[in-house]
Amino acid sequence: MDKNFLVQEILRLKQEKNAVILAHYYQNEDIQDIADFIGDSLELSKKAQTTTADIIVFAGVHFMAETAKILNPNKKVILPDWEAGCSLADGCGPEDFKAFKNQYPDHVVVTYINCSAEIKAMSDFVCTSSNAKKIIASIPSDQKIIFAPDQNLGNYLQKETKRELVLWKGSCVVHEAFSLDKLLEIYLKNPTAKIAAHPESESHILKIAHYIGSTSGIINFIKTDPTTVFIVATEAGILHELSKAVPEKTLIPAPSTEDNTCACSECAFMKVNTLQKLYWCLKNESPEIQIKEDLRIDALKPIEKMLALS
Template sequence: MPRLSPSCNRSSQALVFAAASTTASPSSASGPGAAELPAAIDALRRQRKAVILAHYYQAPDIQDIADFIGDSLELSRKAAATDAEVIVFCGVHFMAETAKILSPEKTVLLPDLEAGCTLADACPADAFAAFRAEHPEHIVVSYINCSAAVKAQSDLICTSSNAVDLVRQLPADRPILFAPDQNLGRWVQRQSGRPLTLWPGSCIVHETFSEQALLQLKLDHPDAEVLAHPECQQHLLDQADFIGSTSKLLHRAEASAAGAFIVLTEPGILHQMRKALPQKQFFEVPGADGCSCNACPYMRLNTLEKLWHCLHTMAPAIELDEATRQRALAPIQRMLEMSR
């Protein structure tokens, strides 16, 4: 699976992203044309008794055809509660894995298996096991952006929506290990007042925003609120008026009296913001040195064509070792119970 470096420039990102897209793209020779794809997907959705879940970071056309759109916590709840026979997860691999962990009896499809995550890839299970062994007394809290094998080694899973609240609920006399996002971990540490031992991972998208571009946008739009995802680096969070998960950023834009917003997260969320609030303005922050890395290339590997293809062929499907699935289920269930 190809992976990008946080220091990528525009040309290198385009080359790697193009290679990933080319290797994963299904043949469209026998499939519907672009104009017919939405209707064809809808017909297959009904035929397969399927539900389509999409993360806010998906492309607008994917979001528009989905049954449910949300952040990782919201989609986890939908995956656990759905009575559909098939779950099509328009997101990245760890999200589809989470759906399979929660609903093992269902078929879980991911339109493109190459849709990975730099956070998950930067925390391999064997290295994480060694890290845990160095901190045997620690409660292990893992961000949901990790593999099933890492979830299986965790005591509690969290999302950016609930991480602070969950950490606050943990016993005060126990040290905490937090993985794999160090930027999110530092923010949780500041908000909760609990010291955390951090795994040194980060998200390629949230690592590459340009502070210079952000400051220029603030000068150009002095009345705009700055909304930031907690996966961003501290020097960017210091410029924010509000920090939260994708769903919380959307709710903030809805509740705020401000008429303009500068948004420090993957720009897919801007589609929902603009749909819900057409009277307001939303500005995305580019990557450093003009890099277009603010759009996650792995989220964008999913396309309408691949969505149709996976429903048509019922592949690729997510498969998990049952022992791993059961071990990974417990910390996810604990998260859902503690987040009620």
């Protein structure tokens, strides 16, 4: 279908159905351009909670749309492609995690928001990469903690908070795909550049970063730092909106170990959503996220604790 037709139809359907489009920074450029709100996990969670729309179109991955539904039980939440999953969330199954948790009965559970509703329901706290340090600091220092599902973020938090965490062995394929050798090669060619990295990245990438933070944190750092060249070690989708905000700055995506078309690290799950799928999703109001009420209530509690602390 013609792009202009799709855009016009999406805007018409959105108004007709009182819908709002929330898009993660890692979405395709066409989707970011048509979204009502673009953000990271925490921003989108908060936006989902405050919207007056009847329908939330969540252009992101499955766990994000689930979080929106947990916060908005009376709104219809739809996802452009049901297959928009997450390697991190998919690598932490409820049965396996329950068995893992049972090994540490005296531990509280802090889970990164990149997990399923079932995992959230087994948690005491949920966090994002932007508020994880604050969440852990709120827990008494003598209280033992399980952190799941991202071990790279967990390792980073152990160093930052000086707390010992029992880590679930999971990781994000996007943030483990960066090549240190290629990154250093780019840095040698751009010696005045600053490297900004997401804490889901491996420790050898974080060691050479000038700034470590969430997607929003990286964006704010690049906007406010006087440096003019940045090498960005997170999913390359954030460069689209960011380049509009700082047209005078040079943004270089950190290179992937794989030789791919963009020479950067992209999330294949995020990129399965397309403008055409968004149109059909809004037209048919499907696929729809549905969560059983008892599971929703259990998953809501740790999210509410996070939002209160944030």
